[in-house]
Amino acid sequence: xxxxxxxxxxxxxxxxxxxxxxxxxxxxxxxxxxxxxxxxxxxxxxxxxxxxxxxxxxxxxxxxxxxxxxxxxxxxxxxxxxxxxxxxxxxxxxxxxxxxxxxxxxxxxxxxxxxxxxxxxxxxxxxxxxxxxxxxxxxxxxxxxxxxxxxxxx
Amino acid sequence: xxxxxxxxxxxxxxxxxxxxxxxxxxxxxxxxxxxxxxxxxxxxxxxxxxxxxxxxxxxxxxxxxxxxxxxxxxxxxxxxxxxxxxxxxxxxxxxxxxxxxxxxxxxxxxxxxxxxxxxxxxxxxxxxxxxxxxxxxxxxxxxxxxxxxxxxxxxxxxxxxxxxxxxxxxxxxxxxxxxxxxxxxxxxxxxxxxxxxxxxxxxxxxxxxxxxxxxxxxxxxxxxxxxxxxxxxxxxxxxxxxxxxxxxxxxxxxxxxxxxxxxxxxxxxxxxxxxxxxxxxxxxxxxxxxxxxxxxxxxxxxxxxxxxxxxxxxxxxxxxxxxxxxxxxxxxxxxxxxxxxxxxxxxxxxxxxxxxxxxxxxxxxxxxxxxxxxxxxxxxxxxxxxxxxxxxxxxxxx
Amino acid sequence: xxxxxxxxxxxxxxxxxxxxxxxxxxxxxxxxxxxxxxxxxxxxxxxxxxxxxxxxxxxxxxxxxxxxxxxxxxxxxxxxxxxxxxxxxxxxxxxxxxxxxxxxxxxxxxxxxxxxxxxxxxxxxxxxxxxxxxxxxxxxxxxxxxxxxxxxxxxxxxxxxxxxxxxxxxxxxxxxxxxxxxxxxx
Numbered sequence: 041x042x043x044x045x046x047x048x049x050x051x052x053x054x055x056x057x058x059x060x061x062x063x064x065x066x067x068x069x070x071x072x073x074x075x076x077x078x079x080x081x082x083x084x085x086x087x088x089x090x091x092x093x094x095x096x097x098x099x100x101x102x103x104x105x106x107x108x109x110x111x112x113x114x115x116x117x118x119x120x121x122x123x124x125x126x127x128x129x130x131x132x133x134x135x136x137x138x139x140x141x142x143x144x145x146x147x148x149x150x151x152x153x154x155x156x157x158x159x160x161x162x163x164x165x166x167x168x169x170x171x172x173x174x175x176x177x178x179x180x181x182x183x184x185x186x187x188x189x190x191x192x193x194x
Numbered sequence: 195x196x197x198x199x200x201x202x203x204x205x206x207x208x209x210x211x212x213x214x215x216x217x218x219x220x221x222x223x224x225x226x227x228x229x230x231x232x233x234x235x236x237x238x239x240x241x242x243x244x245x246x247x248x249x250x251x252x253x254x255x256x257x258x259x260x261x262x263x264x265x266x267x268x269x270x271x272x273x274x275x276x277x278x279x280x281x282x283x284x285x286x287x288x289x290x291x292x293x294x295x296x297x298x299x300x301x302x303x304x305x306x307x308x309x310x311x312x313x314x315x316x317x318x319x320x321x322x323x324x325x326x327x328x329x330x331x332x333x334x335x336x337x338x339x340x341x342x343x344x345x346x347x348x349x350x351x352x353x354x355x356x357x358x359x360x361x362x363x364x365x366x367x368x369x370x371x372x373x374x375x376x377x378x379x380x381x382x383x384x385x386x387x388x389x390x391x392x393x394x395x396x397x398x399x400x401x402x403x404x405x406x407x408x409x410x411x412x413x414x415x416x417x418x419x420x421x422x423x424x425x426x427x428x429x430x431x432x433x434x435x436x437x438x439x440x441x442x443x444x445x446x447x448x449x450x451x452x453x454x455x456x457x458x459x460x461x462x463x464x465x466x467x468x469x470x471x472x473x474x475x476x477x478x479x480x481x482x483x484x485x486x487x488x489x490x491x492x493x494x495x496x497x498x499x500x501x502x503x504x505x506x507x508x509x510x511x512x513x514x515x516x517x518x519x520x521x522x523x524x525x526x527x528x529x530x531x532x533x534x535x536x537x538x539x540x541x542x543x544x545x546x547x548x549x550x551x552x553x554x555x556x557x558x559x560x561x562x563x564x565x566x567x568x569x570x571x572x573x574x575x576x577x578x579x580x581x582x583x584x585x586x587x588x589x590x591x592x
Numbered sequence: 593x594x595x596x597x598x599x600x601x602x603x604x605x606x607x608x609x610x611x612x613x614x615x616x617x618x619x620x621x622x623x624x625x626x627x628x629x630x631x632x633x634x635x636x637x638x639x640x641x642x643x644x645x646x647x648x649x650x651x652x653x654x655x656x657x658x659x660x661x662x663x664x665x666x667x668x669x670x671x672x673x674x675x676x677x678x679x680x681x682x683x684x685x686x687x688x689x690x691x692x693x694x695x696x697x698x699x700x701x702x703x704x705x706x707x708x709x710x711x712x713x714x715x716x717x718x719x720x721x722x723x724x725x726x727x728x729x730x731x732x733x734x735x736x737x738x739x740x741x742x743x744x745x746x747x748x749x750x751x752x753x754x755x756x757x758x759x760x761x762x763x764x765x766x767x768x769x770x771x772x773x774x775x776x777x778x
Contacts, residue, residue, distance in 0.1 A: 062523030063286055089413050092528070093554040097541055109539065111526060111554070115413070115427075118434050122526060143416035146562040154250075169243035169591055170706070171671050178251055178705050179550075185248075185255055185704055215675050216625055217654070223627045223672060244672050245627055248704030263701070270629035314632070333639035340636070351633060351725050588628050 041066060041119050044086060051082060061122070068123045073108075073134050076125055080110065080140045087114040088121060091137070094147035096155045100181045104128040106157055110137070127157065136162040154179040208236060211573065215244045223587045226564070226580075228573060235568045235576055240561065246591040253551035257517030258284050258358060261551065266352040268536075268553060269589040272311035274303045274343065274353045275531040276589075281356040282437060283527035283538035287520055288358070288492065295483045296360040297438045301476050302373065303346065303355055304438070304529075305469040309380070310339045311532030311584070312420075312462040319459065319581030320391060323400050328390050335383050338376050345369045358518060359493045360486025373477055377470055384466055391459070401455040405567045405579035412453060416559035419534025421583060424461045425453030431530035443472045455582040492518055517546030533557055533584055555589040609746040617742045618648040620688075622735070623659035625679060628666030630693040630725040637728035649735050656682040661738060663731075664715075667695035668708045680715050686747055690734045691717045694724040716757040 048056050048068060055075065059067040070079055080091075093111035104126035112121045127134055136159035138145040148159045149168040156177035159165055167174060176183055213226040223244035229237040249268070253261045265276040278300050285291060292300070313336045320328040340350040346369060347355040347362065355361055391397045407417075412425040422429055430447040432440040448464035450457030486493045490509035499506025522544040528537040534556030541550040560583050568576045604611075626634055637644050644650045653659040656679045668676055680689070691711055694700035697720045699709035711717060718741055721734035 061525070062521060063289065063525055065524070065526060067524070090416055092416065092535065093526075093537060093539065093552070095539065095552045097550045109552075111537070111539065115429060115434075120526065122524075141416070142411075142414045143559040143562060146558060150558075167243075169246040171243070178248060183251075183705070185251060215672065216679055244669060244675070245667060246669055246671065246706050247667055247702045248706045249702075252702065252704050267629050270632050314635075318635075330640045333635070334641060337636065337639075337641040350636075350727065351629060 041121075044083070044088070044114075044119070044121065047082065047086060048079070052079065066119075066121050068121060070123055070125045073125045073127055073132075076108075076110075076123075077135045077137055077140060079123065080137045083112055083121070083123075084140055087117055088112040088119075089115055091141040091143055091147075092120075094137075094144055094151065096151045096157055096179075098155060098180050102126075106132055106155060108134060108151070108157070131156050131158055133158040133160055135160050138162055153177070156180065213576070224561075224580075224585060224590075226576070228568070228576060230573065233572050235571055235573060238565045238568050238576070240564050242561065242587075243591050245587040247588075249592040250551055250553060253548055255547065257546045258520070258548065259513075259517060261548070262354050262356065263352065266354055267588050268555065268592065269311070269531060269533060269557075269586045270351060271314045271586060272307035272532045273351060274307040274347075274355050275311070275529070276536065277353060277356040278304050278438070279527070279529040279531060279536045280538055281358050282529055283525060283540055284358045284518075284520075286527045287523070287525045287540055287542055288518065289521075290359055290487060290489070290492065292360045292487060293484050294439075294481045295364075296485045296487075298476050298480050299361050299365060299485060300356060301438050301440065301443070302365075302473060303343075303353075303361075305473045305476070306339050306342060306373075308469050308532045309466050310336050312466050313339075315532075315581070315584040316387070316391075316459060316462055319455075319578070319584075320397070322577045322581045323397060325391065325394070325397060328387060331390070332383065332387050335376070335380055338372075338379075342369060342372050342376065345372065357486055357493060359489065360484070362486075364485045365480070370477060370480075373473065377473055377477070380470060381467065384463060384470075388463060392463075398456065400575075400578055401459060401582070403452070404455045404571060404575045405453075405582065407453040407563070407567060409453070411563070411566070415563040417534070417563075418559075419530065419532070419556050420458055420461045420465060421453070421534065421560055423448060424450035424457035426451055431528060431535060435528070437529060440472075443475050445469075445472050455578050458582040519546060520544065528554070531556060533586070533589070534560065553589075553592055555592065557583075557585050557590040561585050561590055609748075613743050613746070616686075617739045620649040620661045620735070620738065620742070621651050621653050621659040622649055622661045622663055623653055623656050623679075623683065624663050624665065625676065626663075626665040627668060627672065628695065630665035630696070630731075633725040633728055634663070634665050634692070634731065637731045642728040642732065644732055644735065647732060647736060647739070649739070656680075657684060660684055660686060661688045661690065661735075662715075663690045663692055663734075664696045664711055665692040665725075667700065667702055668711050669706050670708050671706070673708050673714060676711065677714055686750065688718045688738050688741070689715050690719045690721060690738060692721045692731055692734060693726055694722065697722070700724055713761070716754050 045058055055072045057069040061067050090113040092113045095109050097107045099105050106127040108125040110123040136148055148162055151157050152165055153167040153169050209230045211228045211230055215223045215225045225241035227239040228235050249264050265280040266273040268276045313332050317329040317332045343353055344350050347353040407425055409425045409427055412422050426449055428447045428449050433447055445468040448461050450461050495506040495509055500510045520542045524541045526539045528535050536556055537554030539552035540548050543549040567579055691697045696711050699707050719734050719737045721730055723730050
């Protein structure tokens with residue numbers, strides 16, 4: 041793990057910040073969201089061969105109101121690393137990593153569907169869980185649990 | 195079969211075929227739009243979300259305990275594995291461990307759940323291909339597992355067996371005897387299943403070389419579980435990142451070589467045998483002791499205390515009304531569920547409800563590769579591939 | 593063979609609808625519309641242990657055009673609603689609907705933005721089966737209730753009842769009136 045962290049700090053300098061997790065996780069905060077693809081490529085080429093999960097969290101009270109979460113797994117060394125990327129804005133935009141990990145394609149569509157985060161250079165950025173004409177992004181905090189309309193798909 | 199397009203020179207019009215959302219082979223509610231060139235699949239487009247029930251959103255409005263029933267309905271063919279996965283995540287957040295007896299009971303529950311899941315997957319995959327007999331033979335044993343679950347938790351399918359810091363109920367002697375009987379009979383049932391399928395010419399021809407997936411692709415797509423192992427990587431969280439004391443059990447991780455439907459079937463069958471092995475070891479070595487953590491801030495006090503002492507009553511009421519207090523922070527906990535890595539990412543803001551709860555379903559990344567897998571195969575093979583991936587819509591869409 | 597051996601060459605006097613309903617009762621062709629967990633229990637109901645075939649309604653048809661009893665099992669999400677409507681419309685008359693499980697009957701504990709709160713706002717449900725998921729025996733009971741209903745109700749009454757359901761559905765205010773079917777059916 042130290043090796044990976046060393047590598048990340050070497051390439052990204054001040055942009056990354058290492059945060060110890062509550063238990064045994066390692067969180068890496070990448071402050072510059074435009075360099076996420078670069079960081080993913082670096083991690084992929086250094087053992088973190090699998091993108092386990094990609095999701096987001098909405099923090100309406102913070103200035104950076106979205107936080108992307110990239111959950112990485114190094115299979116040979118059995119290491120887990122969570123990369124976090126803060127984003128700000130009503131509909132923030134971030135570089136897609138689907139060209140680095142194919143699995144990111146659907147995950148990013150889900151994040152777009154549920155949070156309204158846009159992904160640059162995504163091959164097929166459409167809603168995945170809700171239907172195309174649905175309005176609103178359900179997992180945002182201001183979205184009511186029972187929805188704001190009762191309309192069906194048709 | 196992969197180069198079927200080369201054999202046929204005749205160009206036909208492309209035909210669009212809709213499979214689903216209500217179709218017998220879609221195992222729930224998937225929608226696959228196949229573009230056919232003759233009978234070969236030229237392109238496909240999968241649409242999901244027909245069972246999106248908003249579980250992650252609902253979790254933000256429930257206390258940690260109240261989310262357990264929702265986990266039952268994620269992968270409803272092996273509910274108990276989801277229960278275990280979720281409570282392990284919360285236990286990790288709280289920094290506690292369930293007592294040794296509870297851990298063994300959870301292992302027993304997990305392995306029984308894994309067998310039930312594989313029975314469904316193999317049985318239904320065979321039905322889709324045309325072997326109905328297997329379904330009738332093997333489902334008898336799933337009923338036995340469900341009888342055991344009913345005695346363990348009170349429900350056949352939606353078990354909600356685990357609690358934060360342990361399990362809800364101890365195993366009684368009759369249940370242990372039932373599990374022993376099951377373990378005695380089940381290996382012969384697997385032999386029967388293999389006799390019907392493994393060297394069955396039709397089954398072999400329908401599955402060998404269908405949906406081949408290389409290891410590099412599998413890792414790129416985030417495969418975990420039996421599908422990854424069928425592609426040739428010995429990867430099992432029970433071995434690689436042991437939880438619940440899995441390091442104390444002897445078992446092997448089966449792998450395939452080609453990652454096709456046949457390999458996935460073989461891996462699942464072998465995993466059932468290994469689960470039986472783990473169960474045999476676990477059932478003989480259940481330690482004595484409590485089945486839930488003795489901490490009234492986390493687990494409900496015993497009923498005698500609630501009825502007879504004021505402290506018990508108060509802690510019961512506080513726990514039910516307020517829920518468990520958690521530290522501020524984020525944890526990710528992964529377990530090897532029947533389909534692959536089932537992860538829970540919990541963001542806690544210190545309250546009794548999760549700020550954000552994310553379920554990492556094993557099916558989701560696996561199903562995203564379906565389009566790539568079916569290309570060039572026949573329509574009937576698409577059915578076989580879909581069955582072998584074991585897509586459970588409840589988990590896929592959450 | 594057949595009924596003639598018992599009765600010989602004789603004449604039976606009965607109402608036509610009674611005879612037809614008696615015959616229809618044991619020739620239901622169910623169409624399983626399984627979406628979620630209840631569909632897994634449905635597999636148990638169909639498989640060797642519980643075996644629905646004992647009650648004369650086991651010829652499952654996955655094509656709506658060949659069936660006359662729809663069993664809706666599992667959560668129906670809003671995305672699924674138009675599909676459900678379409679499949680119901682494709683079924684041959686006369687047709688019956690069983691709502692199996694809490695989610696189908698009322699939305700269950702999924703009171704969220706994505707879930708249809710009970711299919712009786714879309715379809716005329718004849719029998720509700722409780723449970724989350726119901727035990728296979730309970731599902732079989734649901735099928736037997738339908739058999740009772742088929743036997744007792746003449747088709748002319750039924751048609752009126754269904755028409756009344758759709759009239760009520762037209763009048764219903766979707767935002768407030770939650771359970772229209774309760775008033776009409778039963």
